[in-house]
Amino acid sequence: MPELPEVEVTRRSFADRIAGATIESAWLGKALRWPLGIEPAALAGRRVQGVRRRGKYLLVDLDCGLLLLHLGMSGSLIFAPSLPPRALHDHFDLATSRGALRLNDPRRFGAVVYADSEDSPQAVKLLGGLGVEPLESGFDATRFHQALKRRNAAVKQVLLAGDVVVGVGNIYASEALFLAGIRPTTRASRISRPRAAKLAAAIRDVLARAVSKGGSTLRDFSSAQGEAGYFQLEAMVYDRAGEPCRVCATPVRCIRQGQRSTYYCPHCQKP
DNA sequence: AAAAGCCCCTGGATGC
DNA sequence: TGCATCCAGGGGCTTT
Numbered sequence: 001m002p003e004l005p006e007v008e009v010t011r012r013s014f015a016d017r018i019a020g021a022t023i024e025s026a027w028l029g030k031a032l033r034w035p036l037g038i039e040p041a042a043l044a045g046r047r048v049q050g051v052r053r054r055g056k057y058l059l060v061d062l063d064c065g066l067l068l069l070h071l072g073m074s075g076s077l078i079f080a081p082s083l084p085p086r087a088l089h090d091h092f093d094l095a096t097s098r099g100a101l102r103l104n105d106p107r108r109f110g111a112v113v114y115a116d117s118e119d120s121p122q123a124v125k126l127l128g129g130l131g132v133e134p135l136e137s138g139f140d141a142t143r144f145h146q147a148l149k150r151r152n153a154a155v156k157q158v159l160l161a162g163d164v165v166v167g168v169g170n171i172y173a174s175e176a177l178f179l180a181g182i183r184p185t186t187r188a189s190r191i192s193r194p195r196a197a198k199l200a201a202a203i204r205d206v207l208a209r210a211v212s213k214g215g216s217t218l219r220d221f222s223s224a225q226g227e228a229g230y231f232q233l234e235a236m237v238y239d240r241a242g243e244p245c246r247v248c249a250t251p252v253r254c255i256r257q258g259q260r261s262t263y264y265c266p267h268c269q270k271p
Numbered sequence: 272a273a274a275a276g277c278c279c280c281t282g283g284a285t286g287c
Numbered sequence: 288t289g290c291a292t293c294c295a296g297g298g299g300c301t302t303t
Contacts, residue, residue: 002296003297072279073295073297107280107295150272153275
């Protein structure tokens with residue numbers, strides 16, 4: 001998926017345009033990860049107040065209730081004045097007075113879930129355990145270090161888990177750890193305060209840079225404007241197994257952690 | 272409580 | 288060309 005930068009870029013591409021719109025109709029195709037939780041027809045007539053992001057979730061606020069959208073691993077949204085005919089893997093449409101939103105998701109790991117409020121059980125189940133937003137002020141070195149100290153798992157896995165800090169996916173986890181010079185297998189609890197500070201800065205950096213580039217390291221990413229996707233940020237280690245480290249030329253290594261690939265430079269990144 | 276595995280699902284790349 | 292296998296931006300749930 002789309003990691004935090006791609007979700008945020010997607011949000012920015014349609015949030016202002018859909019705000020204030022009235023929902024005309026909603027359509028749901030094949031089942032996504034979870035049931036919508038409301039009859040699509042019951043959404044008609046409600047007003048869209050805005051679109052926020054929490055971790056990798058998009059929250060579409062309505063005058064009554066909200067929609068939680070997740071792009072899973074392969075989802076993408078488009079927002080257009082009018083939508084083209086439905087194609088393979090289109091699963092959700094929201095037609096409004098200002099344009100229509102469509103979710104396409106080949107793998108269907110994504111989700112659209114209606115909740116009465118952010119405090120409702122459905123919303124709390126999905127959002128309740130999330131960690132701090134890395135691009136907000138709550139993400140400070142002290143608290144990050146404290147949180148890492150309580151975890152004995154490999155730091156890469158802790159980043160991916162999302163209960164300490166949200167939005168860091170498989171690509172940016174490897175990239176941030178490279179920038180911080182930390183081996184992905186290092187136990188989180190053994191990371192010193194200065195190194196935790198460096199990692200926090202690296203996470204902020206790599207995510208903020210990706211957002212500002214409007215994109216992404218994803219091959220097939222496109223924003224809701226339909227802008228083409230491409231590698232805008234050159235990865236330092238991700239997907240570069242065997243290739244020379246861009247800093248020291250040592251071959252980049254690939255290992256498996258929790259059934260996901262991790263890439264690192266054995267010379268630049270210390271345990 | 273925390274950690275480790277297991278799935279959900281489709282499609283593209285690779286190998287025989 | 289055809290078929291099997293592996294891998295892919297995530298993360299909730301179950302089991303240790």
